[in-house]
Amino acid sequence: GAGVSQSPSNKVTEKGKDVELRCDPISGHTALYWYRQSLGQGLEFLIYFQGNSAPDKSGLPSDRFSAERTGGSVSTLTIQRTQQEDSAVYLCASSPRISSGNTIYFGEGSWLTVV
């Protein structure tokens, strides 16, 4: 696609429910990132996929968070048993192979509110 596409753009869920956030990266981009941004804070790294390599999950805050990337393209971030502190904007980004030092391009984000 023309840009990184994320859905839903807004999601309100009850505490304890599971949510899935979707990211469709720019066509041809091999690297895909998930970041979380709480109100007034910077971007917190969650997980990174690069081609067929094992993902870097070092930023996932707990085992309630998981992500997968199917066919090297679309990615889904799943948050199980949501808590109020999970409320944030979840940003997805993609880039060409990072060894060339390219920048990354962000989607518009999914605003998650846990009530």
Next chain:
Amino acid sequence: EDKVVQSPLSLVVHEGDTVTLNCSYEVTNFRSLLWYKQEKKAPTFLFMLTSSGIEKKSGRLSSILDKKELFSILNITATQTGDSAVYLCAAWYGGSQGNLIFGKGTKLSVKP
């Protein structure tokens, strides 16, 4: 611990003022430093700096990197209300796969 620190965290200026935003970094195997502008949700790319001492310029914005002192600055001259945003600094770092770590951002408010 790898980190990127930005200062100030927030700044209020009047139109026409010049501002300087600071970014320092401590990362392993530094590759390059990036600046983004975030107005609503999606950060938009401004600059990528890889070499020390070479200024990058785009209109009223400019940025430079000092790899010896491990910092970068973003300058905005003749500020306008449209410059109001959060400015994010990020460092590419790491081995074969690499990663990108962000600072908390500087919130700039430009008053008419």
